[in-house]
Amino acid sequence: MKNVTIKDVARVAGVSPSTVSRVISDSQRISKKTKKLVRKTMKELGYHQNAIARSLVTKKTNTIGLVMARPTQEAFANPFFSEIIQGIAVVTQKKHYNLILSSTGDYHEEQEETIKLIRNRRVDGVILMASRSNDELINQLLEAEFPFVLIGRSPEYQGIPIVNNDNIKAVYDTVIYLFKKNYQDIIALSGPREYIVSQDRALGYQKALAEHAHKNQRIIYIDDFTYEDGYQGTLKFLESNREPFDAILAFDDMIALGALRAVQDYGFKVPRDIGIVGFNDDPMISYLRPALTTVKIPINKMGKEAAEMLINILNNEDYQGEEIILPTELVIRETLQ
Known part of the structure; x- marks a missing residue:
């Protein structure tokens, strides 16, 4: 079945596509009578806003960004990353959030890609997969007051939201x-x-x-x-x-x-x-x-905890995140006598 578009709604309602867009964004320039007509037409045709259109109204994308400073083939060659992403994805799916995964060549590209995601309003918050000494990306996120959770820790920035092990x-x-x-x-x-x-x-x-x-x-x-x-x-x-x-x-x-x-x-x-x-x-x-x-x-659990924390930050103004330290365990197998 063909997806109903803004153009379809405009044609049936007898208005321009730009008017439909303004109704979606609840513009004050559109009369109540026209808004009522357009919304009635949207309902009758079964029109559903996509994530971008929804963000114009709510200022939210319901999307979390995950940026890794390594090429995709290298990232997924190490089971750590696939396991932690799996944990994140379980939570985002359950909470009806989208997940944007962007892999970059190096740390500078990671910074640029993260800032691009924020400026283009493509994500509501980001999960950082690792930290470095004097991490400028964390500094930029803090200055912008943009929600994030770090998997790991940052010695320079105390009190930020983290999920880590000792x-x-x-x-x-x-x-x-x-x-x-x-x-x-x-x-x-x-x-x-x-x-x-x-x-x-x-x-x-x-x-x-x-x-x-x-x-x-x-x-x-x-x-x-x-x-x-x-x-x-x-x-x-x-x-x-x-x-x-x-x-x-x-x-x-x-x-x-x-x-x-x-x-x-x-x-x-x-x-x-x-x-x-x-x-x-x-x-x-x-x-x-x-x-x-x-x-x-507990790699998978680290991903789950990070996603849960970030979504909680995004939906609770009184919650600024916390520090979660997960336990480790030495598993004895065959490479020791």
């Missing part, structure tokens, strides 16, 4: 567990250092080693949270390193899988020679052999 404590507890299992020389394998999540996890690692008089702290920073970067970063370390080590703590499961392949290609046995721990507990990780020991983060 990355410092999670890594600290994991390193302590490794010490108790007689692992002594632990390498940390991290994503880019500009991300707050990388910094927090590095702090947890450094804190645990410092408290146990381990002076040899070794953190390897790689280009991204990907399998290939984990593989190449670990190979480089193995080729240049002359000091022994018995465990790798990777700050992401995809990095951990790359490291696992690298140490195996180098002739080591896991977990006999080297233990490996990942981070996130991505789906399918438990089905690999050896199955990866990892820190479980």
Whole structure:
């Protein structure tokens, strides 16, 4: 069945399409008699406003923006992003909100795309997937008083709405567990250092080693949270390193899988020679052999909580958001003895 358009309504009502548009936006320039006629015609024809037309009246689009500073193929190659987006989508669908997903090449494009979404009134609020040191995008959103929720945390901006886990404590507890299992020389394998999540996890690692008089702290920073970067970063370390080590703590499961392949290609046995721990507990990780020991983060729930919070902010003037910290759990599998 053909969708009824503004032109159809105008033709039947005997008015111009611009008059119908003004009735939709409740313009004061249109008489009550004409408004009544047009609205009656809209009802009879079964005309339904699209999201853009509705926004002219309500100033709301019922749409949430989600912008990622990475190309689409890279984002969905890491299960973390698909899992968190799934959590967000469950809530937006339930609450009758649309979700605009925009992937960009880098951080500067992320800023530009987010500002474009706001200026064009395409979204009512945005969910930020990660934060960096001195994050200018957060500053711009705060100055514009535009609703947002951050998945992660920002050390420069206290009191903003966030959903996170305690990355410092999670890594600290994991390193302590490794010490108790007689692992002594632990390498940390991290994503880019500009991300707050990388910094927090590095702090947890450094804190645990410092408290146990381990002076040899070794953190390897790689280009991204990907399998290939984990593989190449670990190979480089193995080729240049002359000091022994018995465990790798990777700050992401995809990095951990790359490291696992690298140490195996180098002739080591896991977990006999080297233990490996990942981070996130991505789906399918438990089905690999050896199955990866990892820190479980409730990724899907983080997405749900962020979407719930943002929609609550949008619909409740007295609610400014809050800080939600979700628990983590070390899941022991086959890559540790």
